[in-house]
Each structure stands twice: as structure tokens, then as C-alpha cells.
Amino acid sequence: MKALVVYNSFSPSAVEKYAAVADDDTVKSADLVAKSLVRLGWKTSLIELLPADVSNFDPGDADLVFNMCEWLGKDNHLEVELLTRLADFGVAYTGADAKSHLWGIEKKLMKKLMRGVGLPLPKTAIYEGGNFHWPKHVEFPAIIKPSLEHCSVGIEPGSVVRSVKEGLTRVEWMYGRFQQPILIEEFLPGTEYQVFVFETGEGLEILPPYETVYREGLETPLLYFEENWVKEDVSDKIKSFGVVKSKAKISQLEDIAKLAFEKMECRGYVRLDLREKDNKPYVLEINVNPRIGWDEKCDMRVAAQADGLNLSGVIGMIVSGALFQKANSLIKPTSVHAQFA
Numbered sequence: 001m002k003a004l005v006v007y008n009s010f011s012p013s014a015v016e017k018y019a020a021v022a023d024d025d026t027v028k029s030a031d032l033v034a035k036s037l038v039r040l041g042w043k044t045s046l047i048e049l050l051p052a053d054v055s056n057f058d059p060g061d062a063d064l065v066f067n068m069c070e071w072l073g074k075d076n077h078l079e080v081e082l083l084t085r086l087a088d089f090g091v092a093y094t095g096a097d098a099k100s101h102l103w104g105i106e107k108k109l110m111k112k113l114m115r116g117v118g119l120p121l122p123k124t125a126i127y128e129g130g131n132f133h134w135p136k137h138v139e140f141p142a143i144i145k146p147s148l149e150h151c152s153v154g155i156e157p158g159s160v161v162r163s164v165k166e167g168l169t170r171v172e173w174m175y176g177r178f179q180q181p182i183l184i185e186e187f188l189p190g191t192e193y194q195v196f197v198f199e200t201g202e203g204l205e206i207l208p209p210y211e212t213v214y215r216e217g218l219e220t221p222l223l224y225f226e227e228n229w230v231k232e233d234v235s236d237k238i239k240s241f242g243v244v245k246s247k248a249k250i251s252q253l254e255d256i257a258k259l260a261f262e263k264m265e266c267r268g269y270v271r272l273d274l275r276e277k278d279n280k281p282y283v284l285e286i287n288v289n290p291r292i293g294w295d296e297k298c299d300m301r302v303a304a305q306a307d308g309l310n311l312s313g314v315i316g317m318i319v320s321g322a323l324f325q326k327a328n329s330l331i332k333p334t335s336v337h338a339q340f341a
Helices: 019-039 051-056 073-089 098-105 107-116 164-178 225-229 247-263 299-306 311-327
Strands: 002-007 043-048 064-067 124-127 142-146 182-186 192-200 203-206 210-214 238-243 269-277 280-288
Touching: 002 019, 019 043, 019 064, 019 311, 051 073, 064 073, 064 311, 073 098, 098 107, 098 280, 107 182, 107 280, 124 164, 142 164, 164 182, 192 247, 192 299, 192 311, 203 247, 210 299, 238 299, 247 269, 247 280, 269 311, 299 311
Parallel strands: 002 043, 002 064
Antiparallel strands: 124 182, 142 182, 192 203, 192 210, 192 269, 210 238, 269 280
């Protein structure tokens, strides 16, 4: 059986000066995946896709394409084009399809769809330029972030605002910097959770929820981009991290994760990011094709090992889901323009 691991090494339109750190991580993850596939018995090739290569990409006689591409911000159209081509070829491929990727990269659409299926969400609004008044339903403190980015791009000191004047100034500044819609969201100060959900040939597999507990007394319990990707020691902010111990909380988070995966018609594997307020978890976003990492503190690794899985076990689940989609003729030619018709 032949597998292709495709990845991108850079995002040409990246605004964040440290965005290359996230791109480097994609390259490292692709290498990890390729080695795992070899251990699982696949004849594996690593392929770097440059932006100019996407429109001509042909999987040839591959039995599986393990998609590790992750273009940032305004380059996300490249990912949609790639996913559309994979569906048109009818090859088994991992992770999101074009439909779920479209809402996965656009927080405005994601929030609308999630609210429509009844997921618990913080209060939000979108700024898209022009005259703007602060949305009265979004309480302070509020967090301001670009709506087309991921990997914490744009999250930095000043992102959390506490007054109308501060909020309006930040929104207009960020819009000018990123030139894209800006998300305004109620900031939730409680414990942070990540929940991984995998579609497999045996049904959905949900890893034990991972939690990040912030130290008490912090004015802004939040990790910024540099703290997530550059700074090695964040113990000044983080009290503890690891899998959730409370059975009641685990059940609550798993119920939300299962509802989200099924109602949002997710495909492959996703990670839900949640935060608490008054002991109630709210969904911040659903990350399609989330980071596959295996460093000591990586949320995926900690959650998987708590479930008795090593990296090859996780990759095996992802492959199982892709082959299931193919075997059941769920991969169909698609048109990006018809995704939400």
C-alpha cells in the first residue's frame, strides 16, 4: 500500500513575524507522520507542496494521501483547492474535506453554524470595516483576534480589552494590520480544554480531554502567540496541565465533542477548544486537521497516552477514518462554490 504525506513549508501571505515557527512545526509533524506510516507497513513518500504546485497536484497511484498542509490566513484558499482536487481524484485522504475546511478557516461562518446546531458558545461579533459601534451583547473583558488565522496568530498583549474605547481602538488597529474580518468575543477566564475526536472504521473515538489550569490572580489568564510557540517556560501563568480527572467533567466535555462532530458534519479528526466561565464549558472553535505533535507537553500526546495509545496508534486511527470514507464511497467530486448551496 502506497501513501503520500503532503505538507507545505511556508505561508507566503503570513503577517505574524513568528508565523514561520508554526510552518516549521508542520514540517516536523509531516516527518513524524511519515515515519509512523512506515512502521504501520505503508510505502511512504514525503512531498512538499509549494503554492504553485497545488493546481497541478496529482496523487497518481497512491492508495492514501495524508494531508499535512496548513496554510495560514489569506493563503487558506490553497488548502481548499487541494482538498477539492483530492475529492475529484477519488483518492482516500485524511482529515477535513473542502466543506468543513471552509468553515474551519472562517470563524464568522463557524460561529454561525455552531450556534445553529445548539453548541454552547461565548457571545461574539464581527468587525468588517467601516463605521462600527461596540456590540452591546459582548461583555467585557473581550478578546479581539483575526478571523482567518489559527495557531494563536494575533493573540498578544493587548488582545484582551476592558472598555469600549480600548476595544474600538484595538479592533480598528487589528483590521488594518491583518486586512481581514476581526472577531470580537467575550473573554472566558476559566480552565481551558482540548478534546480530540477521531472518525474511524469502528465509529468515533474521543481521547481523554486535556486541560490547562491557569494560576489564580492573573489579570489575563491566556497564553499569547510567542508563549505558545517561542517561550519554553510558561510556569508563571500555568498552574497545571494534563488530562481531566473529574468523571462528570469528562462526560460533559465528551458529550459536547460528539455533538459538535456529528452536527457540524466533521470529517477525519478535529480538536475542540473550550473554556469555562462559572464552571460551564463553552466552545471557542473546532480545529479541523489539528496539529499532530509528540513533544512531552503536547496536548495530543498527553491525551493519547492516557488512552494507551502511542503515535502510531493515533496515526492508525486517522488512516482508518480515511479508508472508511473511501470504502463507503463518501469521497465525492466537489465544487467549492456549491459547498453551502
